[in-house]
Amino acid sequence: MAVLEAPTRPHKKRLSSDRQEWGSPATYFIAFVFIALCLGPVIYIILGGFRDNSQITNSPAGFPNPWNFDNYAEVLASSTFWQQVGNSMIAGLATTIGVVTLGLMASFILARYRFAGRGAMYSLFAAGLMFPMTVAITPLYILVRDLGLMNSLAGVILPQIAFGLPVTIIILVPFLKAIPDEIEEAASIDGTSRLGFFFRMVVPLSLPGVVTTGILAFVASWNSYLLPLFILSDQATYTLPLGVQAFASQYSVDTAKVLAFTSLSMIPALIFFTLFERRIVGGLTGAVKG
Amino acid sequence: MLLAGPAIVVFVGFVILPVVLAGYYGFFRWKGFGPATDFVGFQNYMIIFADSAFHDVLRHNGFILVLSLVLQGPIAIVLALLLNRKIRGRSLIRVLIFVPYIISEVIVGIGWGLMLQTSGSVNGLLENIGLGAFQRDWLSDPSIAIWSLMVIISWKYIGFAVILFLAGLQSIPDELYEAAAIDGASYWQTQRSITLPLLGPTVRIWAFLSIIGSLQLFDLVFIIWGQYVASTAGTSTMATYMVANGRTSGNFGYGSAVAVVMFLISLVIALIYQRFVLSRDTAGALTEGKK
Structure with a gap:
């Protein structure tokens, strides 16, 4: 049942030469950039809920300041x-x-x-x-x-x-x-x-x-x-x-x-x-x- | 045999029958009430093929299809090769890159729609980092909108490609890499001669899913641009054309005819693809029945 094993199977042994050719900081950096791109819009949506409309209008790409919990509270109460x-x-x-x-x-x-x-x-x-x-x-x-x-x-x-x-x-x-x-x-x-x-x-x-x-x-x-x-x-x-x-x-x-x-x-x-x-x-x- | 009965009934009733009915209704001028009686032959089809708005949507669908393959494929393969290496937090990374794929199209559409509007966060971010000159009307400018759509589509679906490719990489036997190492192959030689050919079947299945998805694209466009703005912004697709000219305007016969055209285009492309590309994979899921 390869289907079951695939995700949990221990990762295949890498060849030692790989690691020398590919510096692992570069791997981490690319992975990090990619993850940031994947999560950015999601984080924007979540954080945006903690702002109020004047914050969003004045600084569309800013962080919540101060944090505003009313929006979430109102939705959860509806x-x-x-x-x-x-x-x-x-x-x-x-x-x-x-x-x-x-x-x-x-x-x-x-x-x-x-x-x-x-x-x-x-x-x-x-x-x-x-x-x-x-x-x-x-x-x-x-x-x-x-x-x-x-x-x-x-x-x-x-x-x-x-x-x-x-x-x-x-x-x-x-x-x-x-x-x-x-x-x-x-x-x-x-x-x-x-x-x-x-x-x-x-x-x-x-x-x-x-x-x-x-x-x-x-x-x-x-x-x-x-x-x-x-x-x-x-x-x-x-x-x-x-x-x-x-x-x-x-x-x-x-x-x-x-x-x-x-x-x-x-x-x-x-x-x-x-x-x-x-x-x-x-x-x-x-x-x-x- | 009886065990398969309910599945067959439901499947035929709600999948096969509607497709067949679309073929039938497509020959009528019909507002959707009472029996369809106003038989018009191929008139609906002649209108579709003469409509310049339909030519537009065909071009948009073609553009999305080709660019999805060209953009997402190579990027996803490189990322999968990278993430297949032994790095810390690999399983966490795999969960995180799949997040956009799990979120519904509605949420993606609303979120990106707000980010990309003229007073949205993308333009705000450009302003903040001193690139205010690059601010654009990302959603309504017809020369940019379809590229914005491509960015959103790639963002939403590339995680799926990466996960598929990672799964494909895991199924390549270690012995091949060991043999290559004994023969003194370099990293790149190994990737080119072992990894990429053996990843072939996975890539071909992904490309197939991507092509079908591109032809059927509806939700994202409909949510971000609505049914009418999409055509002026240059992002309308066959499916949004079908909904706007079918159900919304009450022309069920015409809408059905558009569905038939979509179905035939998808079918022809799928069959050509199966015949010339997927048939190389003897045990591919989609070809098994035809062995």
């Missing part, structure tokens, strides 16, 4: 913000559970059974990877409307599950293929049915892949913009990305408050990512190697 956090949570968790459950079942079939049309089925899902939601959004909107799911989170969740399946299946199939046949034989000798094998052996053994795909699905749902933009027009059903944008246009003169709202809305995805970074990187490795 029921709109928490309602949107709740909506995003519901959509994210439901999407994650749906993608992982359906994806695991389909991957199990694709990985462990030989049947006519198996290649075609895999290609069908893999093809979905090539076509993100943008292409299908107009008819998808009509479809969801005709199903009576406009302005409901279900209208966002179901398409998100469908569009999350390709990545999930492509990551999970190698995991399930890697389970040795001997385990399945042993299980069947012990009188376990195929379904029993699925629940008792496959689910626990593929847990790392399941976590990876689950996190990817959750973060994708948490950040999803286009689909909610089409489906959710009632403020009460807004997820955070829509809420952030509505807030930004509603309070366009109150830059500091917009920045506070924006930085608070990115915290959950960042926490999730930090906790599971190794798994995500590991899962991507598996996907690349196929």
Whole structure:
């Protein structure tokens, strides 16, 4: 299971000649500059929330002086913000559970059974990877409307599950293929049915892949913009990305408050990512190697 | 087999069916209410291909596609080689460079939009360090706006490329480097003859994802420029054109036809790419089904 090992494997031994040719201060310097460029805008957003509007107008690139906690306090005290956090949570968790459950079942079939049309089925899902939601959004909107799911989170969740399946299946199939046949034989000798094998052996053994795909699905749902933009027009059903944008246009003169709202809305995805970074990187490795 | 049933139903219902429906609606003049009855044949398509605004978005998408590959690819490979070396805090660095990729497009758009406006922090910073002469209207000047967009796109997505390449580097067996060292190869010889060829499959997959992403670009442009300003600032894409001329103006038939054109352009490019580039990787995720 190279997929599991990749992120935690001790780093390969470097050749001694490398270090002499490349002074390591230069490496650190370039890494530092790159990190600074990556984080600069994020820090701008977070610090901007601690300033007030006159500070931002007078010195657009300055630091908070004095520090102002009112913006964050006001956002945290507003029921709109928490309602949107709740909506995003519901959509994210439901999407994650749906993608992982359906994806695991389909991957199990694709990985462990030989049947006519198996290649075609895999290609069908893999093809979905090539076509993100943008292409299908107009008819998808009509479809969801005709199903009576406009302005409901279900209208966002179901398409998100469908569009999350390709990545999930492509990551999970190698995991399930890697389970040795001997385990399945042993299980069947012990009188376990195929379904029993699925629940008792496959689910626990593929847990790392399941976590990876689950996190990817959750973060994708948490950040999803286009689909909610089409489906959710009632403020009460807004997820955070829509809420952030509505807030930004509603309070366009109150830059500091917009920045506070924006930085608070990115915290959950960042926490999730930090906790599971190794798994995500590991899962991507598996996907690349196929 | 039954286990795969729900996945197939959901996938066909919400992915395949809408794409097929787009093909159907594209032949109608249809406002989205009641059944589509006003069949107009290929008229929508003729309007699309005659519309100079659509020519603009094609040019913008092409520009973004090529520049994403040319800018992000080499920079990401160099950074990945650098970060693959044994340095302190490597795992922390890997988390930090992935941060822009994890943040939602909405947040990136709002943050960069505020930074790049004429009274924003980028111009403020230039003023502070004595480069006030370089202050620009980064978002509305049509000769600059698409470069601003390129900077934002690169900022957002380069971390993903670096992480992918790092993962690819980790899968190169140590024995090859040991053998190269015994043969007396220099650092650069080793990189050129071992690392880069073996990183090939990863780079080709990344390029594929980048190309598809460039063709579908929507969120960032829509959030920063909105649906109408984007065309005057020169940053509109096929997807923003589709939304502005489809759903927003209530022309669902026309919007569907634009979606079909987008789909076909993506499909043709994807197939050409698979046929001539990805087919070199025998076990690539996207080619496995066709073995």
